[in-house]
Amino acid sequence: MPDGTIEPKKGRKFDQVLDGARTVFLSDGFEGASVDDIARAAGVSKATLYSYFPDKRFLFMQVAKTECQRQADLAIENIDMDAPIRQVLHDIATEMVDFMTSQFGKQIFRICVGESDRFPELGREFYESGPVMIRAKLIDFFEKGVARGDLKIDDFELAAEQFHELSKADLFPKLVFNIVEDFTHEEKERVVNGAVDMFMARYGT
Amino acid sequence: MPDGTIEPKKGRKFDQVLDGARTVFLSDGFEGASVDDIARAAGVSKATLYSYFPDKRFLFMQVAKTECQRQADLAIENIDMDAPIRQVLHDIATEMVDFMTSQFGKQIFRICVGESDRFPELGREFYESGPVMIRAKLIDFFEKGVARGDLKIDDFELAAEQFHELSKADLFPKLVFNIVEDFTHEEKERVVNGAVDMFMARYGT
DNA sequence: CTCAAAATGAACTGGTCAGTTTATAATTAC
């Protein structure tokens, strides 16, 4: 029992399979990805893959969960919560837009929406580890703002969801319906600043 | 040439096929729906179906387009554009929420998002006949509001997209990720009123 | 009634894919 290294999750090739799966799922979607493709991309035999994961769905869930966690960890801690309020709002909105427009953000959303009817845990799982987390962070910040006297908010949950939606205005539909591939910095700024202006007009003191 | 009746679109069973297709696509999605199922639901042989439509995608596009048109026609003309501005905004937001939460609205969105990667015309088609139409209507109304002195707006497009997004706050994610099936009138009112309040705080005079 | 156009059903083609099996080879542990 060599406990010198941190216990590897499941076996030598576990992460290798997960990596291959992430690549293929992200580029082909859930239905579009074949298990043979995933095994090939992972550099692993199909039999090995099936020795780690009971089926394709489970494998996909694992990929989605892992990746969401990774993204959430990355995104949160480069915002200075003590900067002036408009600055903080601007930065948060920018983070959200950047995530949404990233390859991963776009694809994971597309897949979760497309499959969450035939595959309900998936939608729930994503909702819990995405939107719910974001909302919690926003509410935290709003509470500070109210305490400081910068904001006046009655329904915190609604305010958080409003800010979230505002940050995606115009960009989001164009993205999910494949009207455009990506946005310039200026296009993003227009929406982000619009969101901040609107939010402060409503909830600023 | 009996022109007494309005020219039937293509043949006796055209609409019958379309109806069956709508039913099956809406309940099973695009990939999930089999052409055999559709033919069965339409009460038509597969050969007949293929004599009307070249392939499954074309059939789906036809269903989506027809249904969007139908919904758009229905929704638009029961709003009194000359009522007080908050009233009009409230009514428009309510229409949008009702559409979004309808079986058709939910499913067509889910399918278009899920398939628009492998099937790009679909996304574009839906965007043009959905969000773009809504935005145009909103901008029309905003222009009237500005002329009347009720509103002050610089970026009309952005304002329209913002109002659209605000009207879906909180409700939309819960729907597409299958957290809830439907909303009460009160739940909808909370969001709709929140959208109107926010919009007027920013753009009201 | 007649005949052509439209519709039927059932079989068939060619393809894809998830998941299993098996005999063999590589790794690792002791």
Next chain:
DNA sequence: GTAATTATAAACTGACCAGTTCATTTTGAG
């Protein structure tokens, strides 16, 4: 160095599905 664990390749099962074909029946117009 040997035995046990883990991985491999490749073939295979069973199922599903889009789209075609064709011999037969139904429909409807004149």
